[in-house]
Amino acid sequence: MKLVVLGAGESGVGTAILGKQKGYEVFVSDKGAIAEKYREVLLNNNIPFEEKIHTESKIIDADVVMKSPGIPDKVALIQKLVKQGVSVVSEIEFAAEYTNNQIVGITGSNGKTTTTMLTNHLLKKVGLNVGMAGNIGDSFAQQVADANSDLYVLELSSFQLDGIVKFAPHIAIITNITPDHLDRYEYKFENYINSKFRITKNQTEKDYLIYDYDDEVIRDWLSENKVKATLLPFSLVEKLDQGVYLEDNNIVVKYKTEEKIMSIKTLALKGKHNTKNAMAAAMTASLLKVRSNSIRESLEDFEGAEHRLENVLKINGVQYINDSKATNVNATFYALESVKTPTVWIVGGVDKGNDYLELMSLVREKVKAIVCLGVENQKIINAFSNVVDLIVETAGAEEAVKVAYKIAEKGDTVLLSPACASFDLFENYEDRGRKFKNAVRAL
Structure with missing residues (x-):
């Protein structure tokens, strides 16, 4: 089986290493120059590569192609591969095949990095063995190859979600959806919205979708499309039957049992958007059986505060x-x-x-x-x-x-x-x- 990796950045090199580990014949091709640190990794792992060119004859006979999120689907080479029936996937799709560990997937136009970091912080603090990846940290594929984590928290862009087929996180979070990257989506907002919702497309009744109830775009999509996962919204304005909401400036997490977590006044991260990020992270931690006092402590001492990125x-x-x-x-x-x-x-x-x-x-x-x-x-x-x-x-x-x-x-x-x-x-x-x-x- 031949795996061709297009793009030798963090996700590409990680995929190449995992592919080689799983017995693929691997070839890496980058249209630009490959950064020194990635070139060294490829050389050290004896993975053949080319740079500043995509040689079609070396690519077209692939069984699987992992393309970097930065390469649009409309590129002629990608179109040709798809036409020939070659499976073109994202790093997330490729790597998820090789782990049975639970995955928390986080997407959204804004706040996904903070929510990913917060969730990672909440879970690590109680001693869970967590790998943080996706758009942040080391590549997911590399972490799956290293097999050091029991649980993954992934920050996912729409570009990464475009390249999924079977990928299904146990817990999915959509922080919000506002017009973004429309040049990649034929300048149609609905295409971009659909791309974000791919995060839940393969989820089952045993999985969860956490989302911003105050976001009209998300609510409208959910009213018109069926989702199998259990829906757990969060809101700053509505008292919800289940999900996360505010009561007298306290964050309340309500799923099966009701738990007050903390006052928003003591959150390390200030601002309404960060309260929402905290709500999504708190709901996730609660589903993963983290006790509410641990959640509160973690939300109070999170280092993503002022003067940090x-x-x-x-x-x-x-x-x-x-x-x-x-x-x-x-x-x-x-x-x-x-x-x-x-x-x-x-x-x-x-x-x-x-x-x-x-x-x-x-x-x-x-x-x-x-x-x-x-x-x-x-x-x-x-x-x-x-x-x-x-x-x-x-x-x-x-x-x-x-x-x-x-x-x-x-x-x-x-x-x-x-x-x-x-x-x-x-x-x-x-x-x-x-x-x-x-x-x-x-x-």
Whole structure:
């Protein structure tokens, strides 16, 4: 059996490793250049690959093709494969075949990352062996190959869901649906909505669909389409027969038995959208038999709060992210890993003996420019001057943001993730984060 993997990013390389482990003859093809870290993995695993080209003769005889979520279905090569009856699937579909472990699948236009991280946090905190994957963290296929987890929490984009055939999460969450990626869906919102609902298409009566009851788009779809899974809505405005709702500012989880979880005032994440994310995560944890006091504790101490990968504003198509809490290389690694677009990285401060080499592969792959925000920046300049063409030194948050604004183009991300302490120019990381946010808002 021949498996061809189109796209040698996180999901592609993970699929190649799992495919080889399961006895497939594997070939990887990427139309662009393959990032160094992924090329090394392919070489170390003796997996043949090509880059900067798709050689049709090497692809067309595949039994299964896993295509990267970034490749649209309408591409001529994909159309030809489908016409020939070749199974074209997503990483999620391919990898799910090789695990019997329970899966929580989370999709939505917004909030899916936070909900995924929250759910992962709730389950890990009570000692469950959880793998977090999909659009976040290491690839799902790679984790299935490693077989270290008893349960998977997957953040799923519509693109990943488009490539499923049999995939069925035990618990599915739809956080909300608003128009997004319509260029991939013939500019028809209904196509995009249907894509999101593919998350529940293979669920059975033993499975659950958790969704935002306040979202009219979701309610309308459910009123016109039959779903086998048990429906568990969450709402900020309605008292529900079953699901999650608010009563006197307390989150109430109601399924079979009723449990008050906590006051929304003590949630680590503020804002209505985050209350909804917390509701979805709480319902999931409750279904997986996590006790309500553990859920409450986890929702109170979740680290996804202010200054941790906090989306500040989108200006001229550029997303500004405040990750001032990243005072070490490890935290910055997580931030850079989570960003999916070309990045202007604002970094620096009081170096605590950082080894920047750990970030090298991510910087190579994602960072188009570095803006130094510190008194002493030489170590950063020495570490990255060979891989990043543009490095600018600045002496404060306002100047750093103005420089980043000039460099960034539509579709880019400006990420403040300093990897250093803040005491040279700021009182603390909160002060640094607030000054960054104020400077962004002043643009």
